[in-house]
Amino acid sequence: MEYLHIMVPVAVLIVIAIIIILFWAVRTGQFDDLERQGYNILLDDEGPKKKPTEEQPK
Amino acid sequence: MSNEELCFHCFQPIPRGVDLTTTIDGEAQPMCCYGCQAVAETIVEQGLSHFYKYRDIDGNQGQALIPEELVGLDEQLIAYDDAEIQKEFVLIQNDTSSASLAVEGMTCAACAWLIERQLTNHAGVEKVVVNATTDRIHVTWKAENTSLSSILKSIHRVGYKALPFQQADIEEQYERQRRSYIRRLGIAGIASMQTMMVAVGLYFDDIDATTRLYFWWVSLLFTAPVFVYSCQPFFKNAWRGLRSKSLNMDVPVSLAIIFAFVASFYATLTDTGQVYYECVTMFAFFLLAGRYLELLARQKAITNAANLMKLIPAIAEKQTDDGWQKIMVKHLEPDDVIQIRPGETIPVDGLLLSEQGWCDEAQLTGESRPIAKCSGDVIYAGSINQENPIRLQVTHTHQNTLLASIIHLQDDALGQKPRVVQLADQVSKYFVLATLIIATITYIGWHFVAPEKAFWTVLAVLVATCPCALSLAAPTAMSGAVSRLNQSGILLKEANVLAALPAIKTLCFDKTGTLTEGRFSILSQWNQCYEKQAENEAIAAALEFASEHPIAQPFRRLAKPVELKEVTNIPGLGVEGNVGHANYRIGSLDFIKQWHPSADSPLAQANVFLATPDALIAAWRVDDELRRDAADVLKWCHEQGFRTVMLTGDSQERAQEIAGPLELDEIHAQLKPQDKLELLRGFQQQGPVLMIGDGINDAPVLAQADASITFASGSDLAQAGSDVVILNGELIAIRRLFNTAKQARRVIRQNFAWALGYNGIILPLAVAGFIGPLWAMLGMSTSSLIVISNSLRLLRRQNY
Numbered sequence: 001m002e003y004l005h006i007m008v009p010v011a012v013l014i015v016i017a018i019i020i021i022l023f024w025a026v027r028t029g030q031f032d033d034l035e036r037q038g039y040n041i042l043l044d045d046e047g048p049k050k051k052p053t054e055e056q057p058k
Numbered sequence: 059m060s061n062e063e064l065c066f067h068c069f070q071p072i073p074r075g076v077d078l079t080t081t082i083d084g085e086a087q088p089m090c091c092y093g094c095q096a097v098a099e100t101i102v103e104q105g106l107s108h109f110y111k112y113r114d115i116d117g118n119q120g121q122a123l124i125p126e127e128l129v130g131l132d133e134q135l136i137a138y139d140d141a142e143i144q145k146e147f148v149l150i151q152n153d154t155s156s157a158s159l160a161v162e163g164m165t166c167a168a169c170a171w172l173i174e175r176q177l178t179n180h181a182g183v184e185k186v187v188v189n190a191t192t193d194r195i196h197v198t199w200k201a202e203n204t205s206l207s208s209i210l211k212s213i214h215r216v217g218y219k220a221l222p223f224q225q226a227d228i229e230e231q232y233e234r235q236r237r238s239y240i241r242r243l244g245i246a247g248i249a250s251m252q253t254m255m256v257a258v259g260l261y262f263d264d265i266d267a268t269t270r271l272y273f274w275w276v277s278l279l280f281t282a283p284v285f286v287y288s289c290q291p292f293f294k295n296a297w298r299g300l301r302s303k304s305l306n307m308d309v310p311v312s313l314a315i316i317f318a319f320v321a322s323f324y325a326t327l328t329d330t331g332q333v334y335y336e337c338v339t340m341f342a343f344f345l346l347a348g349r350y351l352e353l354l355a356r357q358k359a360i361t362n363a364a365n366l367m368k369l370i371p372a373i374a375e376k377q378t379d380d381g382w383q384k385i386m387v388k389h390l391e392p393d394d395v396i397q398i399r400p401g402e403t404i405p406v407d408g409l410l411l412s413e414q415g416w417c418d419e420a421q422l423t424g425e426s427r428p429i430a431k432c433s434g435d436v437i438y439a440g441s442i443n444q445e446n447p448i449r450l451q452v453t454h455t456h457q458n459t460l461l462a463s464i465i466h467l468q469d470d471a472l473g474q475k476p477r478v479v480q481l482a483d484q485v486s487k488y489f490v491l492a493t494l495i496i497a498t499i500t501y502i503g504w505h506f507v508a509p510e511k512a513f514w515t516v517l518a519v520l521v522a523t524c525p526c527a528l529s530l531a532a533p534t535a536m537s538g539a540v541s542r543l544n545q546s547g548i549l550l551k552e553a554n555v556l557a558a559l560p561a562i563k564t565l566c567f568d569k570t571g572t573l574t575e576g577r578f579s580i581l582s583q584w585n586q587c588y589e590k591q592a593e594n595e596a597i598a599a600a601l602e603f604a605s606e607h608p609i610a611q612p613f614r615r616l617a618k619p620v621e622l623k624e625v626t627n628i629p630g631l632g633v634e635g636n637v638g639h640a641n642y643r644i645g646s647l648d649f650i651k652q653w654h655p656s657a658d659s660p661l662a663q664a665n666v667f668l669a670t671p672d673a674l675i676a677a678w679r680v681d682d683e684l685r686r687d688a689a690d691v692l693k694w695c696h697e698q699g700f701r702t703v704m705l706t707g708d709s710q711e712r713a714q715e716i717a718g719p720l721e722l723d724e725i726h727a728q729l730k731p732q733d734k735l736e737l738l739r740g741f742q743q744q745g746p747v748l749m750i751g752d753g754i755n756d757a758p759v760l761a762q763a764d765a766s767i768t769f770a771s772g773s774d775l776a777q778a779g780s781d782v783v784i785l786n787g788e789l790i791a792i793r794r795l796f797n798t799a800k801q802a803r804r805v806i807r808q809n810f811a812w813a814l815g816y817n818g819i820i821l822p823l824a825v826a827g828f829i830g831p832l833w834a835m836l837g838m839s840t841s842s843l844i845v846i847s848n849s850l851r852l853l854r855r856q857n858y
Contacts, residue, residue: 019248
């Protein structure tokens with residue numbers, strides 16, 4: 001059972017990291033448009049790259 | 059016009075004689091006009107041609123972006139008392155003022171009731187209408203007795219944030235709410251995975267005491283953020299409900315969460331009893347998911363409603379000593395002189411100073427033909443200038459225009475709109491009360507039988523009967539239906555409309571722009587020599603390119619124009635020009651009569667004529683055309699047994715012309731917005747009414763009807779007042795809407811039957827103490843999953 005005492009705190013750290021990433025993603029608007037962004041991979045595939053659209057303020 | 063081929067870019071039929079193509083991905087695609095060709099070529103040049111591959115044809119009506127107006131929102135509330143600022147959103151009539159406010163944090167009808175109560179008691183407030191679906195307050199007050207800032211403070215005191223409505227304002231509030239829900243949902247989701255993982259370990263009996271306690275502490279670590287952060291919305295709503303002395307679904311939810319957490323926490327501290335951390339986290343996750351779905355549907359509504367703001371152009375050209383100067387429309391004063399270019403919407407009511415002008419008032423009155431205006435005539439805000447720049451003398455500034463009065467008629471109607479009683483709200487109100495009573499009785503009963511088990515049994519009762527499946531039953535089915543309708547180009551602004559539709563008895567149609575296309579097309583034609591038809595069309599197209607009149611539009615698409623010289627446009631009459639050496643005139647009969655005084659119309663109801671100095675050579679009847687699918691839709695309506703009514707502002711004769719072949723049950727013509735509203739209220743006495751319209755003059759009836767549908771091409775005001783916006787311009791969407799609504803109702807009923815049936819079985823077992831909180835939680839989750847899966851069936855695309 002010794003390994004649990006190491007692995008569980010590691011899991012806790014990973015969860016904290018995930019939550020920090022989640023909050024960052026929400027703050028920078030990663031969830032703002034879940035449909036349109038999916039098409040970017042198709043539309044940007046060929047041809048010259050367009051400048052990325054302006055970041056949401058804040 | 060019989061050409062089968064459609065423009066690859068805009069899907070409009072291609073005019074005869076036009077042979078334009080653009081090479082897209084190696085294939086020559088047909089184009090209807092030079093405009094489309096230029097656009098398509100630019101797209102290809104930029105290497106963006108896969109736009110055509112992936113574009114959504116059903117809902118291709120792109121939402122125009124509105125630049126946010128920069129408004130300092132951090133001003134103190136006192137700033138809202140400033141007369142200059144109030145001018146933007148406050149309407150003053152006699153000695154009372156009224157304004158619309160946006161409220162943050164309103165989640166249910168009880169909240170609306172609370173605010174309404176609070177403000178009714180506020181001295182100086184005359185009238186309050188709180189709309190829980192749009193989260194807006196319309197308040198009327200006496201300026202001498204109270205100030206707007208004190209009203210705002212008063213709302214603040216009951217726990218809501220209310221601010222005068224600005225377009226970007228409420229959208230931002232929704233955005234904030236949505237983001238906070240994602241955060242709460244994310245934490246609850248991650249924590250529930252962790253606690254469930256730990257819980258699996260705890261299920262084994264051979265676990266030693268130290269490890270068990272260690273696991274308990276780990277679970278506590280994961281559950282604490284869920285309890286403190288993710289569950290906040292439930293606690294807040296429950297508290298608000300209790301303070302307004304009403305029970306909402308959040309009361310038992312909060313009780314169950316608090317009990318389960320506190321008991322587990324106590325068990326962990328003292329190392330005795332049982333823990334139920336995984337119940338808390340899973341529970342929070344499921345409930346938040348339901349709330350999030352609901353929020354998304356409502357946010358979509360707001361985005362559409364906000365379009366209202368672009369109705370009145372903000373800038374006008376005012377005559378000053380230094381020539382024409384651009385100023386803010388809100389700074390216009392009566393007696394200012396302004397200039398309006400062709401195609402622009404008129405910002406304020408005023409008197410025409412120019413000699414003559416043509417105004418399209420279809421949006422305001424339903425009259426489908428442009429109105430000739432002479433010097434001194436009144437021009438209304440919201441109508442569109444058709445030809446030549448005109449000058450106006452301002453008579454009413456924008457809060458007091460005819461347009462503004464229609465907007466207020468609409469706001470009033472919205473307040474009186476019959477409320478769809480949601481089955482879920484009705485059921486859950488009694489359900490919550492019953493649960494709380496049963497839980498109390500269970501506790502008292504067990505207290506006498508086995509006091510040590512009383513607490514855990516009550517917890518099991520609360521968790522097992524949690525209205526989780528109940529609260530998911532309607533929102534999941536609704537969002538499934540809404541999302542499928544969206545895919546087929548039908549945008550629901552109000553998910554409630556699906557609940558209202560199956561009860562509808564009467565269908566009211568507007569004429570211009572609803573049953574008809576709302577724009578001119580050529581209905582019939584006459585040619586002196588039949589062989590010369592193509593030639594005549596080419597000449598007509600060329601001549602009409604010189605005219606800005608809307609009646610000229612269909613001719614430009616008729617054929618490829620020929621070369622033209624010495625063109626003169628005579629506003630109000632027609633166009634004259636030379637093709638080769640021959641002289642031609644196109645225009646009204648009066649214009650032709652200048653050449654041929656004895657000319658007579660060779661075609662019934664013809665209104666455009668082409669002539670040479672020698673003879674009248676062609677005539678056309680140009681009018682508003684019936685929608686392609688109008689006849690099919692009306693046939694379907696009659697099959698379904700609906701009563702069909704036409705409400706139009708246009709003349710009786712023209713209404714009859716359109717309604718005759720469609721066999722509408724009733725026709726009411728020459729109606730003002732107020733008349734339409736009164737007629738519709740009359741119909742509502744006999745049963746729920748669906749209104750379909752698109753003009754500004756339809757806006758109040760659309761708001762008043764039990765359910766309303768408009769088109770994306772319609773006025774912004776109509777869109778603001780409607781529950782449903784049809785994006786692809788197909789009237790037949792009505793049928794799909796009704797079918798989906800019926801299907802959604804069926805699914806909701808199935809869900810309710812399941813949720814209530816499950817609770818009926820589990821409750822006696824939980825009360826008797828046969829079910830521990832853990833099994834109660836598992837049962838509750840399974841029940842919720844079944845409800846969600848059932849609702850997801852609605853997402854499947856079906857063909858009607």
